[in-house]
Amino acid sequence: MQLVILLIALGAIAALGYFLARRKLLGGGTGDTAIRPHSMPGYHGWYVALWCALPSLVVLLFWLLFEGRILEALLVSHLGPEIAALPGEMLGLLLNDIRNLAAGDAVSRDADPALMAAAERYGAMRTTARAAMLGGGLALAVAGLAWSWRRVAPAFRARHRVERVVRGVLILASFVAVVTTVGIILSVLFESIRFFSIVSVGDFLFGLEWSPQTAIRTDQVGSSGAFGAVPLFTGTLLITLIAMLVALPVGLFSAIYMAEFASPNVRNAVKPVLEILAGVPTVVYGFFAALTVAPALRGFGDYLGLDVASESALAAGAVMGIMIIPFISSLSDDAIIAVPRSLREGSLAMGATRSETVVKVILPAALPGIVAACLLAISRAIGETMIVVMAAGLAAKLTANPLEAVTTVTAQMVTLLVGDQEFDSAKTLAAFALGLALFLATLALNVLALYIARKYREQYE
Template identity: 60%
Template sequence: MIGYLLLLLIVLAAVSYVLARRRSIALVEGREYELHSRPSYHGAFVAAWVGIPSILLVLVWLVLQGQVIDTLLLWSLPPGTTDGMDRGQVSLLLSEIKSVAQGNVFGEPSLVVQEAAERYNRWQGIARWAMVGVALSVALLGLIIASRRISPEFRARHGAERILSGLMIACSLIAILTTLGIVISLLIETLRFFDKVNPFEFFFGLNWEPQIPIREGQVTAGGAFGAIPVFAGTLLIAAIAMAVATPIGLYSAIYLTEYAHPKVRATIKPVLELLAGIPTVVYGFFAVLTVAPAMRQFGDTIGLPIAPNSALAAGAVMGIMIIPFISSLSDDAIAAVPRSMRDGSYAMGATKGETITKVLLPAALPGIMGGVLLAVSRAIGETMIVVMAAGIIASLTANPLEPVTTVTVQIVTLLIGDTEFDNPKTLAAFALGLVLFLATLALNVVALHIVRKYREQYE
């Protein structure tokens, strides 16, 4: 129903645009020069009043509906039902009620749960139809209010531009607030983690064994949170990936831009960019079923032991995956260098190779650094290939032939299964996430510094 409602609101906005445009033309009997603003601005103004408030209402309604119904559901339970329950047990009770309401019945639910499930379905239906009615009412109200303002003297262009500016400001605020929310949530949970674990142990410890008991009677290891092996594994795999992707991507960009025939370029560039569209799980299967066995067989041939899961296999396949990030952006950056710089280099007697290395690459360095930075971020944040080809065991080694793990893999490992957000094992994932965020931020700062330096030199 939600999809149909949003589609209906979009259709209403489009119809309002057409009607408002025709009305503005009809007011001046087809003499559009008598309008202060073009008819399209009148249509856009009315369409914005019809579509934006109603769609925003639907989105806010969807965000609050679940919480409101859950609260009403808990209030409607017989007295004493939730007495003595903690937050987790209440959440499980709500999940059971919703599961029964959806028809997923396991065992014999209690009478209280069955009655609550019936109320839940009934309230959900009422909430949906109420949302439809209110959204359509808001859309029609917006149509009436905006249509009354249409006149030859109305400054529709100014109104439409103000609405567009407000939308852009709102989108910017959403992006900023989302980033702040991520940082604050990571920081709060990280501080909770450091209340339980010594920061010195986390940043400088050499043993990563976060499997501690999280419920009574569970038998696990004592727990160790030295993250150096995790950081080292992340850097090792990312370095291998960049060692594969950077030369191949950069040289392919130079070839396609400076040497390849236009028909060859038109064929090879899309094929290279297809590598970015392949799902990472496919790369993971390729790494674990083809690359890793081939490396192990080659190692046996020359007497070099290679583990079944190795950093080399994961990093090599990851390097293939991120080639398009470097090649495509480098290609565009080199092609954007003014032709006059090439001609000037040739006029001074430089060869093609000297022109590429002394003129084109330095001038295109900002774009190339952008591609390399994007590739590094992609390599650091990759999970599936590492899980399948490198393993999940943290070991402190610089040998690419041995298994290692990365920050993202450990975050996934810590947050699956039987988890509670009040123990060091789970909170360690937030500490790793904060470190990963800061590392990515540092990469951006370094890249911006390099870009600014060379822009001042070549612009």
């Protein structure tokens, strides 16, 4: 609530600053018209408005990020040393109850007087903190207004200042991508390191058995879980291989046909329809694999006397292949079209047929682009989640038989993390280790693909 008030008030102060600055400049201009202001009045307005809003917003952001932690620390120190000495999870639960109690929600334990007192105290601290935030934010805004308004003068280079701020904001925006990458690496890496302190890297990478059931009680025997990820890797590769076997021929041949043989009318009609395949959400493909393709394959297998698992790798892989078709066809299409017209004409002028031109000149020339497309497609396939979660099952089996059920890295990540889990168990941490493996694999494929694609573009520029 205070937050909304503060934001509205900030907006109002900034608007006020804008008009005050404009008026000062325009009003001042009547006195000595000899001096033409360096910047348009609007820039002076923006300058003051920025000074009103920006410092406050920055402080507010940090406040919101750290308020919870600081309040918690204060509360714990107030509750006394025996509470502070509680193990992490217990303390977390207790604090959670106090928070809920303060908010007036139901809690999991009886509200004894000590807890009530703590909750009251927490509520009071929160109210004070919020009031301080509101007051501080407004004071900062008014101070900014006063300081910057005094600087408004015809000779003041308001436009330069404003543009510098805007440019700074733009630079910050462009760093979000870098921060995201760093965030991914750090978050995945830290949890993975914790995981590898429980399970050794060798066991994880080369272990043949995967059964992430850890002990519920510490005194339980023989259920420490096995975290050998090889069955997941092979399962992922099997499904990816099936997907590529479907997607590569279909995607490539349709790209060739579209680029070299189809009339413009056919191209204009078919291309957008093919692109629909790319826009279908993966959960829909998962539905299709689980409810349409898998039963059909199973029925067909029965007809032939084959034993097809109801969650066979074939069903998931085939549907994943369908998902990737537009990916391969549109990237290959780009690569084929990027082959210079002169090569095509050179070959046709020698009396080559169109198919000879395609097979012997255009495809070899477009090969790097097509390879890059395939690498990106593989990267997409191994990172695809919903289809395998819904259609590939969870049995970590080490097999190359496409008719059996296998599981994949992504499917296991979902299973490990969905549901209520503590964040410290080997089970949840394993998901991050799998995430790290997945991230590194796709990163390598993407970088390689981008490198090949870039080299290829340079070749014809």
